[in-house]
Amino acid sequence: METSLSAGAADIGTAEERAAVDEILSPPPSPWVGGERSPRALHVARRDGTTLPPRSLLLPALRALESRVGVVSPGAVNYLAVRMDLPPAEIYGVAAFYALLDVGEAAPPVKVHVCDDVACQLSGAGGLIAALRERYADEGEASLDGVQWHRSPCLGQCDRGPAVLVQRAGAHAADIEVVAATREDVVRAIAAPGPSPTPPAVVPQVGDPSLVVLRHVGRVDPTDLDSYRTAGGYESLRRALQLGPEGVVDWVADAGLAGRGGAAFPTGWKWRAVANQADRTHYVVANADESEPGTFKDRVIMEEDPFAVVEALTVAGYAVGAEQGYIYIRAEYPLAAARLRHAIAAARQRGFLGDDVMGRGLRFDIDVRQGAGAYICGEETALFNSLEGRRGEPRNKPPFPTTHGLFGKPTAVNNIETLMNVLAILEFGPARFRAVGTPDAAGTRLFCLSGAVARPGLYEAPFGTRLGALIDMAGGLMPGRTLQGVLLGGAAGSFVGPTALDTPLAPADLKAIGATLGSGVVVVFDDTANLTGTVLRIARFFRDESCGQCVPCRVGTVRQEELVARLAAGRPHGTVADELRLFRDLAQVMRDASICGLGQTAANAVDSALRLGWLGG
Amino acid sequence: MAAVRPMTRTDGAFPERSVRATIDGRAVTVPEGTTILAACRAEGTEVPTLCFLENLAPVNVCRACVVEVEGSRALVPACSRPLEADMVVSTRSERVDHSRRMVLELLASSVDMSLAGPDLERWLEEYGADPARHGPLAPTGADRQARAGRHGSVAGEARATLDQPVTIDNELYVRDYSRCILCYKCVEACGDQAQHTFAIAVAGRGFDAHIATEFDVALPDSACVYCGNCVAVCPTGALMFKSEYDLRQADDWDASRQTVTDTICPYCGVGCTLELHVQDNRIVKVTSPMDHEVTHGHLCVKGRFGFDFVHVPPPGAEDTRR
Numbered sequence: 015m016e017t018s019l020s021a022g023a024a025d026i027g028t029a030e031e032r033a034a035v036d037e038i039l040s041p042p043p044s045p046w047v048g049g050e051r052s053p054r055a056l057h058v059a060r061r062d063g064t065t066l067p068p069r070s071l072l073l074p075a076l077r078a079l080e081s082r083v084g085v086v087s088p089g090a091v092n093y094l095a096v097r098m099d100l101p102p103a104e105i106y107g108v109a110a111f112y113a114l115l116d117v118g119e120a121a122p123p124v125k126v127h128v129c130d131d132v133a134c135q136l137s138g139a140g141g142l143i144a145a146l147r148e149r150y151a152d153e154g155e156a157s158l159d160g161v162q163w164h165r166s167p168c169l170g171q172c173d174r175g176p177a178v179l180v181q182r183a184g185a186h187a188a189d190i191e192v193v194a195a196t197r198e199d200v201v202r203a204i205a206a207p208g209p210s211p212t213p214p215a216v217v218p219q220v221g222d223p224s225l226v227v228l229r230h231v232g233r234v235d236p237t238d239l240d241s242y243r244t245a246g247g248y249e250s251l252r253r254a255l256q257l258g259p260e261g262v263v264d265w266v267a268d269a270g271l272a273g274r275g276g277a278a279f280p281t282g283w284k285w286r287a288v289a290n291q292a293d294r295t296h297y298v299v300a301n302a303d304e305s306e307p308g309t310f311k312d313r314v315i316m317e318e319d320p321f322a323v324v325e326a327l328t329v330a331g332y333a334v335g336a337e338q339g340y341i342y343i344r345a346e347y348p349l350a351a352a353r354l355r356h357a358i359a360a361a362r363q364r365g366f367l368g369d370d371v372m373g374r375g376l377r378f379d380i381d382v383r384q385g386a387g388a389y390i391c392g393e394e395t396a397l398f399n400s401l402e403g404r405r406g407e408p409r410n411k412p413p414f415p416t417t418h419g420l421f422g423k424p425t426a427v428n429n430i431e432t433l434m435n436v437l438a439i440l441e442f443g444p445a446r447f448r449a450v451g452t453p454d455a456a457g458t459r460l461f462c463l464s465g466a467v468a469r470p471g472l473y474e475a476p477f478g479t480r481l482g483a484l485i486d487m488a489g490g491l492m493p494g495r496t497l498q499g500v501l502l503g504g505a506a507g508s509f510v511g512p513t514a515l516d517t518p519l520a521p522a523d524l525k526a527i528g529a530t531l532g533s534g535v536v537v538v539f540d541d542t543a544n545l546t547g548t549v550l551r552i553a554r555f556f557r558d559e560s561c562g563q564c565v566p567c568r569v570g571t572v573r574q575e576e577l578v579a580r581l582a583a584g585r586p587h588g589t590v591a592d593e594l595r596l597f598r599d600l601a602q603v604m605r606d607a608s609i610c611g612l613g614q615t616a617a618n619a620v621d622s623a624l625r626l627g628w629l630g631g
Numbered sequence: 632m633a634a635v636r637p638m639t640r641t642d643g644a645f646p647e648r649s650v651r652a653t654i655d656g657r658a659v660t661v662p663e664g665t666t667i668l669a670a671c672r673a674e675g676t677e678v679p680t681l682c683f684l685e686n687l688a689p690v691n692v693c694r695a696c697v698v699e700v701e702g703s704r705a706l707v708p709a710c711s712r713p714l715e716a717d718m719v720v721s722t723r724s725e726r727v728d729h730s731r732r733m734v735l736e737l738l739a740s741s742v743d744m745s746l747a748g749p750d751l752e753r754w755l756e757e758y759g760a761d762p763a764r765h766g767p768l769a770p771t772g773a774d775r776q777a778r779a780g781r782h783g784s785v786a787g788e789a790r791a792t793l794d795q796p797v798t799i800d801n802e803l804y805v806r807d808y809s810r811c812i813l814c815y816k817c818v819e820a821c822g823d824q825a826q827h828t829f830a831i832a833v834a835g836r837g838f839d840a841h842i843a844t845e846f847d848v849a850l851p852d853s854a855c856v857y858c859g860n861c862v863a864v865c866p867t868g869a870l871m872f873k874s875e876y877d878l879r880q881a882d883d884w885d886a887s888r889q890t891v892t893d894t895i896c897p898y899c900g901v902g903c904t905l906e907l908h909v910q911d912n913r914i915v916k917v918t919s920p921m922d923h924e925v926t927h928g929h930l931c932v933k934g935r936f937g938f939d940f941v942h943v944p945p946p947g948a949e950d951t952r953r
């Protein structure tokens with residue numbers, strides 16, 4: 015293929031755009047690939063094909079354009095095409111996949127993303143949206159002072175909504191997370207010279223000796239490696255090095271650890287499968303995309319205990335024989351990304367990462383890669399594609415990541431909470447780890463409590479804790495209120511009614527009532543909640559987040575949203591029974607024939623709401 | 632798209648092993664690596680396919696070909712999944728039929744499939760697809776979203792479709808994306824599966840995902856070299872040679888009046904086989920056989936479109952060109 019520039023743009027970007035790209039790709043090595051054209055330089059022949067930047071830098075470069083100039087323009091795409099030897103159409107196809115990248119000739123310099131998802135609906139998102147409409151303009155329109163706002167899916171701040179993410183374009187601009195946001199907070203954040211400090215995460219159990227995953231939170235300075243080491247940091251890696259890679263895998267398997275990212279896959283089994291692959295290039299990936307509505311646990315860990323994430327991924331790399339790890343983190347978490355980058359740099363400087371980890375001659379390093387607004391990129395194979403600079407479309411499985419993962423190599427991908435549990439297993443031993451929880455679900459779980467409870471926040475409790483007890487830990491309902499229902503497991507999970515309060519939060523018990531723990535979401539709805547609005551929001555979410563690849567999900571999520579809208583408005587096509595039959599048909603094809611878990615679970619929450627009779631069903 | 636896709640063996644090498652499995656209760660033995668689809672076809676069992684084409688690697692996105700495999704929670708795409716030892720496959724279970732019906736129904740509810748061929752028409756009937764039950768057609772569709780993942784409000788009264796005007800921006804072929812089922816074939820054919828021009832890609836996401844040049848620029852402003860290979864693989868008539876489009880617009884396209892003549896392309900030494908589709912003594916479109924070992928159905932702009940000279944009358948004769 016020869017790189018052809020788009021005739022749609024005559025230029026290869028402004029100096030500013032090229033500088034943004036060069037910061038990621040490093041400056042062009044010659045005039046033939048976008049460098050300064052002097053008559054002298056044009057007389058030098060080079061083989062630039064050998065020095066092409068890897069395609070995996072495409073998303074970082076697109077993100078750099080968005081953050082520096084606020085848009086991915088035709089000229090900038092041409093420059094990327096020249097620098098990376100990629101077709102402009104393909105670059106455009108990648109950029110246009112992500113919600114937090116603007117594509118076009120120009121875009122307003124400030125973009126405000128207001129969460130109106132399930133939890134923030136309960137904490138005043140509607141009022142905030144009305145206020146922003148009044149202050150600025152209608153949704154999606156730029157105000158005279160260059161501000162554009164959009165409703166956004168969950169921003170991972172559900173315990174302190176309404177949440178807002180402010181994207182500001184400029185040479186030194188940083189994205190800002192605003193929590194418990196008022197109109198004035200948003201105005202102030204837009205005007206602030208630098209990133210305003212995000213208030214620390216809410217972990218009401220801080221200091222409780224029974225904490226496992228959250229044991230460092232509040233006791234360790236997340237910006238200081240020494241503070242982490244004083245609290246016992248890097249003892250787990252030391253133990254791992256004593257055990258040897260197989261020993262680590264055995265411990266993790268013996269402990270009965272199952273993945274916390276949603277699918278509850280046995281971690282020891284996964285690691286062994288990767289470790290045993292004959293192909294010697296292996297990767298480990300920490301999945302920090304956390305976009306399941308109602309989930310904020312991984313953000314709290316990354317913000318409050320970033321060194322532990324780095325240590326845990328190092329252990330994973332050692333166990334499966336990888337020399338390179340990646341942390342793929344959603345774009346909406348700028349503070350967590352900054353803390354992780356800082357922790358990685360500090361660990362590298364002190365010999366905990368790099369060519370000689372802990373003086374043992376082991377090579378391991380970590381890169382942080384940020385997403386750009388796409389729930390689907392949390393699906394492991396979509397994550398690989400996104401990281402590789404492609405559209406975040408899931409791959410058909412098999413083949414599985416353990417044999418064909420990132421860059422086609424054997425890859426162990428794990429959720430952040432899963433990785434944290436590995437450190438605990440190494441610290442306490444598999445037997446003590448297993449002693450907590452239930453016989454078929456070892457250890458503790460993190461629960462993201464939001465909605466109508468007195469003390470929303472992140473809680474840790476053993477598997478098997480009853481739902482009612484968990485809600486009591488969070489202070490119970492507000493005085494005088496009664497419970498309508500709970501959303502368990504996020505948008506991909508399901509609603510349960512008040513009768514579920516006695517259900518132990520463990521896989522088998524939940525399965526019996528048609529629910530799952532998913533990513534630990536517990537959104538509580540009291541009698542003041544508008545549940546119809548919540549169900550509509552979930553239907554909208556799946557339509558927006560479908561990658562569009564396969565028919566059951568691409569069209570099915572649209573038809574599902576239309577159907578829910580009709581039921582919510584009390585205007586069914588035909589009878590309600592006809593609509594319910596149509597819904598069951600849609601739900602079944604999405605579950606049976608979709609490529610990935612998004613489509614396969616897209617009807618769960620609506621299904622449960624209908625069974626609870628919430629839509630007149 | 633997946634970087635690694637198991638394919639049917641095409642290298643002709645002697646298979647190392649064969650695989651024994653059961654399809655619809657019958658024992659079958661096939662060479663290792665054979666897809667479920669290929670095994671079914673060898674048995675004479677029909678499996679509907681929309682995004683699969685023999686000369687392209689399977690993208691397994693349409694899900695029309697799903698079959699039930701014992702022990703597998705979800706249904707499995709027959710076009711890409713190799714048959715494994717002892718697999719028990721069912722091609723017409725209740726779940727399979729339901730998914731096929733719904734896939735066809737969902738597609739037909741959102742795009743115009745009237746030119747998608749007789750097989751499709753038969754399947755819609757056979758599986759009982761009923762697009763009308765999703766409501767009346769919304770008056771206009773395909774308002775391109777300003778931003779991925781942020782769509783406008785939905786009342787649900789009418790069903791959203793991809794209805795949109797035909798794009799005519801060049802003399803050789805037209806693009807009617809209101810017929811597009813997003814089978815990815817054109818992108819694959821334009822990309823590394825055949826043409827290596829990469830003029831088009833999938834952009835946007837979800838229901839707003841669509842085939843586009845960069846920033847939707849017109850084809851003459853894109854990298855397109857007019858090989859027409861995308862047109863040749865398009866299963867729905869979304870991409871159509873202008874010659875065919877014009878005749879259809881004039882209500883003058885009539886396959887029953889057409890003959891197909893094989894010849895060799897006169898332009899270069901490769902010697903691609905051309906199939907000239909002729910109606911009323913005029914070439915109305917040029918294709919090449921998909922199973923041709925040189926072309927695999929793909930041509931270049933000269934063989935595909937360079938036939939006007941044939942219609943130039945000899946000196947002195949009456950010029951009948953339109």
Ligand SMILES: Cc1cc2nc3c(=O)[nH]c(=O)nc-3n(C[C@H](O)[C@H](O)[C@H](O)COP(=O)(O)O)c2cc1C
Binds near residue numbers: 272306
């Ligand atoms: C639509 C979708 C979104 C997902 N999002 C996430 C996510 O944000 N974080 C995560 O850890 N796993 C997510 N997963 C699950 C991953 O595919 C994968 O199973 C997980 O990262 C494996 O880690 P674990 O075994 O430690 O749980 C998602 C799955 C699907 C289908």
Ligand code: SF4
Binds near residue numbers: 407
């Ligand atoms: S199920 Fe949905 S998100 Fe998953 S591959 Fe299919 S269209 Fe994409």
Ligand code: SF4
Binds near residue numbers: 820826830858862
């Ligand atoms: S005509 Fe050829 S070059 Fe042009 S878009 Fe189609 S396949 Fe690509």
Ligand code: SF4
Binds near residue numbers: 815818865
């Ligand atoms: S234009 Fe045709 S070939 Fe391309 S994706 Fe659409 S239906 Fe498939």
Ligand code: FES
Binds near residue numbers: 307
């Ligand atoms: S941040 Fe608003 S619902 Fe999660």
Ligand code: FES
Binds near residue numbers: 680692693694696708
């Ligand atoms: S033909 Fe198999 S998924 Fe389309």
